[in-house]
Amino acid sequence: MKKEILLAALLFLSNGALWAEERLEIVAFDDEVVEVRKNGKVIEMKASDIGPLPIAILSKDKVNFLKIKGKDGGELWVSGSYVTTSNLSKIPKNCRSTVISKANDEVMYGVRGAGEKCKK
Amino acid sequence: MVFEVQAKNVKSRLERPVFAQFLLATIFFINGCSSTLSVKDQFGSVFGEEDLTNLDKPLISHLVMQENGEVFDEMALSLVESGYQEDLVETRFAGGSLVDISSLEEYANKVLGRLMKSWAGRTIHAKVFIVSRKDFGGISRKNGAIVIPLGTFRLLENEDQLAALLAHELSHIILEHHQTDVIGFLGNKAFDIGELYLNLSAKNGREEAALKDYSQLKALDWVAHRALIPSWGRVQENEADLLGVDLMVGAGFNADAMVMFLKLVGASAQEKQEYLIKNPVVINKKADQSLSLNFDADSLVKDLFSVLDQELSKEHAEASVRQKKVRGYLKGFYADRKRSDFNVSAYHNVLRARSVRGVLAKYESAYSADELLVSGADSSVKGLNRASRLGLKSVSGKTKYDSHNRLLMYEIRKRQNKQKSAIKNLELALKSGEATYKVYSLLEANAYENKQYKESLKYLSKMKESFGDRDDLVLRLIRSKKSLGEPVSLSLKARCLSIFKSSAIAQCLD
Numbered sequence: 001m002k003k004e005i006l007l008a009a010l011l012f013l014s015n016g017a018l019w020a021e022e023r024l025e026i027v028a029f030d031d032e033v034v035e036v037r038k039n040g041k042v043i044e045m046k047a048s049d050i051g052p053l054p055i056a057i058l059s060k061d062k063v064n065f066l067k068i069k070g071k072d073g074g075e076l077w078v079s080g081s082y083v084t085t086s087n088l089s090k091i092p093k094n095c096r097s098t099v100i101s102k103a104n105d106e107v108m109y110g111v112r113g114a115g116e117k118c119k120k
Numbered sequence: 121m122v123f124e125v126q127a128k129n130v131k132s133r134l135e136r137p138v139f140a141q142f143l144l145a146t147i148f149f150i151n152g153c154s155s156t157l158s159v160k161d162q163f164g165s166v167f168g169e170e171d172l173t174n175l176d177k178p179l180i181s182h183l184v185m186q187e188n189g190e191v192f193d194e195m196a197l198s199l200v201e202s203g204y205q206e207d208l209v210e211t212r213f214a215g216g217s218l219v220d221i222s223s224l225e226e227y228a229n230k231v232l233g234r235l236m237k238s239w240a241g242r243t244i245h246a247k248v249f250i251v252s253r254k255d256f257g258g259i260s261r262k263n264g265a266i267v268i269p270l271g272t273f274r275l276l277e278n279e280d281q282l283a284a285l286l287a288h289e290l291s292h293i294i295l296e297h298h299q300t301d302v303i304g305f306l307g308n309k310a311f312d313i314g315e316l317y318l319n320l321s322a323k324n325g326r327e328e329a330a331l332k333d334y335s336q337l338k339a340l341d342w343v344a345h346r347a348l349i350p351s352w353g354r355v356q357e358n359e360a361d362l363l364g365v366d367l368m369v370g371a372g373f374n375a376d377a378m379v380m381f382l383k384l385v386g387a388s389a390q391e392k393q394e395y396l397i398k399n400p401v402v403i404n405k406k407a408d409q410s411l412s413l414n415f416d417a418d419s420l421v422k423d424l425f426s427v428l429d430q431e432l433s434k435e436h437a438e439a440s441v442r443q444k445k446v447r448g449y450l451k452g453f454y455a456d457r458k459r460s461d462f463n464v465s466a467y468h469n470v471l472r473a474r475s476v477r478g479v480l481a482k483y484e485s486a487y488s489a490d491e492l493l494v495s496g497a498d499s500s501v502k503g504l505n506r507a508s509r510l511g512l513k514s515v516s517g518k519t520k521y522d523s524h525n526r527l528l529m530y531e532i533r534k535r536q537n538k539q540k541s542a543i544k545n546l547e548l549a550l551k552s553g554e555a556t557y558k559v560y561s562l563l564e565a566n567a568y569e570n571k572q573y574k575e576s577l578k579y580l581s582k583m584k585e586s587f588g589d590r591d592d593l594v595l596r597l598i599r600s601k602k603s604l605g606e607p608v609s610l611s612l613k614a615r616c617l618s619i620f621k622s623s624a625i626a627q628c629l630d
Contacts (some may be wrong), residue, residue, distance in 0.1 A: 030443060040461075062461035064376060081379035082448055089389045 025054040025086045026068065026078065034082035037065050042079075050078065057085065128581050132248060176192065178453045180239070180366035183294070187241040200245045203263030211267050213557045213587050216251035217523035217549075221479045225250050227470045228268065232286045237369025239294060249256040252524035253345075255485050256388040260289040264296035270483055273471065275384055275399070279463035280368075282379035284604045287364035287371075287378070294363065297356045333491040334531060336395075339396060343428050354438060361442050362449050365581065374460050376451060379443050386439030392584050393432040396425065459593050479518050486514035489532065498535045508532050515545075521552035523559050530562070557587055564596065592618045595627055 029047035051071045058067040065081035069111045139400040175182070208218070219225075221615050228248040236244060254271035261267060266289045276282050281590035292298075352360075361378060368375040450457070470476060497503025511532050514525040526549035534543035543566055549559045564579035580593055594616045601608050614627030 030440065031447065043131070063374060063459045064380065064462060081376050081443070084383070088383050
């Protein structure tokens with residue numbers, strides 16, 4: 001019984017850790033000007049005026065506006081359509097495929113990985 | 121129950137004769153168009169080929185106006201239904217097996233029905249079908265079938281995003297993009313890809329296989345699938361996005377979901393690209409030499425993966441450009457739109473309904489088994505047994521004969537060196553009467569390898585009956601007839617010579 005309680009506690013804690021790791025952030029602005037909501041009105045704002053990236057997302061409403069802390073420390077709602085969030089973003093790797101190794105009997109084809117330089 | 125949706129002709133305010141004629145004349149004068157009223161022709165010349173930045177009003181208004189006064193015959197429902205059946209044959213040819221989840225399909229069709237009501241042009245016939253592939257996306261076929269892989273429902277978050285996907289696909293149909301299907305490099309390679317897949321996957325022992333493992337077969341499956349689905353350029357995709365937005369706004373959906381949908385499109389392309397990075401394709405040249413058909417698998421694979429990578433890169437990059445265009449369009453024409461709450465509950469209620477949940481769980485088992493194999497579980501007995509247990513869960517009840525799940529079991533059994541059981545899985549898939557082309561193809565190859573030439577001819581005849589007289593049957597027919605000592609007709613030889621490139625020509629002849 002004690003073992004089960006311990007396991008449950010560990011599971012709870014590990015879930016908590018996972019949640020912390022997967023906390024959503026705005027990692028990029030998709031346009032120079034983004035839609036934000038202030039006092040119930042949708043207006044436009046320069047992305048550079050919103051704050052340095054990444055920005056933690058505090059909550060999300062039913063029309064996909066994301067609540068964040070603005071530059072001035074106040075609450076700001078940014079349209080989810082104008083930003084890339086951490087769950088949908090991985091660093092793009094747009095190199096062409098290439099022969100990456102060659103042995104006598106095998107040829108390996110692939111695309112270069114993250115951090116590898118692309119030939120220009 | 122068959123759920124049929126149709127968009128009826130609705131008299132639009134724009135169709136008032138004098139007003140419409142004035143506007144038409146103005147547009148024709150400005151752009152120097154001819155008076156031919158083909159939507160596609162008009163569209164290209166009115167708005168330019170590169171982008172849609174010069175629109176003076178929503179795209180839908182232009183399109184409906186262009187159709188003003190045209191008479192469209194009501195197509196008999198039987199013809200519509202046979203058109204869908206034709207589309208489904210193409211879908212099965214490309215590896216899609218229908219999923220038996222009527223309530224989910226009905227729900228998707230209701231969403232489609234709402235969108236179609238906001239189209240005031242000619243009558244359009246379209247219907248959603250769900251197939252068991254794990255991919256994300258949708259495909260509209262030329263007769264109006266909109267085919268959605270089940271995996272798509274795992275990623276969409278709400279009804280509005282589903283509406284965005286369907287509005288985009290419906291727009292391809294309205295805009296008659298099938299007449300300008302850009303079948304590029306991959307399309308030309310469809311035969312080679314099919315044969316390559318077959319040869320690489322049909323070998324019994326892993327030591328003999330030309331491709332090293334399951335993850336690589338999977339990448340090849342993507343290439344094969346992509347070669348067999350319609351492919352459009354950037355202009356057509358933009359058009360479908362923007363008309364999709366119009367349809368969504370007209371139907372009362374939150375059109376911001378189109379941007380979110382495009383984000384998922386980009387992320388999905390990126391994920392596949394990363395998969396290719398993690399799973400470089402290794403061709404074993406010794407095994408390559410033992411392939412039953414003679415073609416250069418080495419250079420073919422190099423070409424195919426290069427193209428797939430380029431396409432995925434393009435898709436990912438273009439998804440961002442498309443998002444930007446949609447945002448600009450929303451800002452330009454629908455700045456004061458009502459932003460209704462995304463409908464999460466209706467979407468989730470359907471997915472959670474008992475009848476849907478049970479079937480979804482079976483496919484989830486199949487997808488988990490697939491993921492296990494991809495992660496390399498097939499290199500250990502323990503891993504294979506786990507995959508096998510999951511795979512078995514996926515082939516019971518409503519999914520007993522499902523081609524997708526049976527093909528997975530086939531791959532598992534093959535890796536367990538249980539060849540008979542592997543083949544049994546294919547035979548069970550065939551029992552559904554709706555098996556994919558790959559199932560027939562593997563059974564025929566297996567019969568031929570085991571020198572059961574009459575059996576091979578029987579399968580070839582079934583393939584012709586189910587999928588039509590396709591070019592890729594010709595070589596197989598000739599080789600099986602030769603092995604049986606049967607004469608090969610001159611007409612078959614001539615057809616063979618007309619189809620294949622030099623490396624295969626020797627096989628066309630005695």
